[in-house]
Amino acid sequence: MSIKQQLSSLGAGLQSLLYPTLCLNCQRPLFGKEEPQLCISCYGELALTNYWKQAENPVTDRLTGRLPLTFGVALYFFNTGTVCQSLIHALKYYRRPEVGIQLGRELGNHLKEHPTLADLHGIIPVPIHPTRRHERGYNQAEKIADGMAAAMGLPVFDRALRRTSFTGSQTKKSRIERVDNVRKSFAIDKGDFSGKHLLLVDDVITTGATLDFCGNLLLEAYPGSRVSIATLAITEG
Numbered sequence: 584m585s586i587k588q589q590l591s592s593l594g595a596g597l598q599s600l601l602y603p604t605l606c607l608n609c610q611r612p613l614f615g616k617e618e619p620q621l622c623i624s625c626y627g628e629l630a631l632t633n634y635w636k637q638a639e640n641p642v643t644d645r646l647t648g649r650l651p652l653t654f655g656v657a658l659y660f661f662n663t664g665t666v667c668q669s670l671i672h673a674l675k676y677y678r679r680p681e682v683g684i685q686l687g688r689e690l691g692n693h694l695k696e697h698p699t700l701a702d703l704h705g706i707i708p709v710p711i712h713p714t715r716r717h718e719r720g721y722n723q724a725e726k727i728a729d730g731m732a733a734a735m736g737l738p739v740f741d742r743a744l745r746r747t748s749f750t751g752s753q754t755k756k757s758r759i760e761r762v763d764n765v766r767k768s769f770a771i772d773k774g775d776f777s778g779k780h781l782l783l784v785d786d787v788i789t790t791g792a793t794l795d796f797c798g799n800l801l802l803e804a805y806p807g808s809r810v811s812i813a814t815l816a817i818t819e820g
């Protein structure tokens with residue numbers, strides 16, 4: 584090892600002593616062998632859905648009658664106060680894009696040999712509006728898609744859909760106004776995916792409205808296409 588390399592390695596060691604990586608959930612300093620973002624104890628609290636083992640599951644159920652799905656999965660259960668919520672918040676609000684890539688890779692590892700997904704053409708992240716992207720610095724769904732793509736050996740088509748209007752706060756609008764607002768805020772953009780099987784990716788599935796609209800846009804625009812869905816988390820109840 585050269586002196587330069589030794590100094591650099593010493594620097595990295597000092598850096599980790601002075602500024603240790605903290606667990607995203609409990610803020611405890613992390614040392615070496617633990618998960619890069621979580622301590623062993625918090626990692627153990629994450630609740631896997633195992634939906635990739637079920638052709639019909641709460642993700643597919645949530646879109647029944649709205650979006651004809653080939654397959655649908657989520658990685659973890661999302662509840663208030665859980666480790667999963669800390670991870671999603673870090674990804675969305677605290678500029679931790681690597682959380683999306685890492686969890687996306689984990690999700691991709693569960694799906695890469697799934698028979699229903701063997702003919703996937705590529706991954707399409709749900710877009711966010713350019714204003715929000717500018718504020719956040721990235722689109723979290725793209726980071727998840729990047730991690731999944733690395734694990735699954737698939738391309739990401741991050742310009743397949745675009746966000747057309749900034750919906751802002753929806754709290755003062757009626758439910759019907761909100762749904763209509765979301766529907767109008769997505770559009771088809773670049774590419775031709777006729778006859779292709781596409782995997783639509785987002786961070787969390789709640790009501791499923793966003794995935795419903797994006798999926799139907801793709802199915803209507805590209806004859807013979809099919810859509811599957813994967814998210815990092817699903818809200819329960």
Ligand SMILES: [Zn+2]
Binds near residue numbers: 625626
């Ligand atoms: Zn922890």
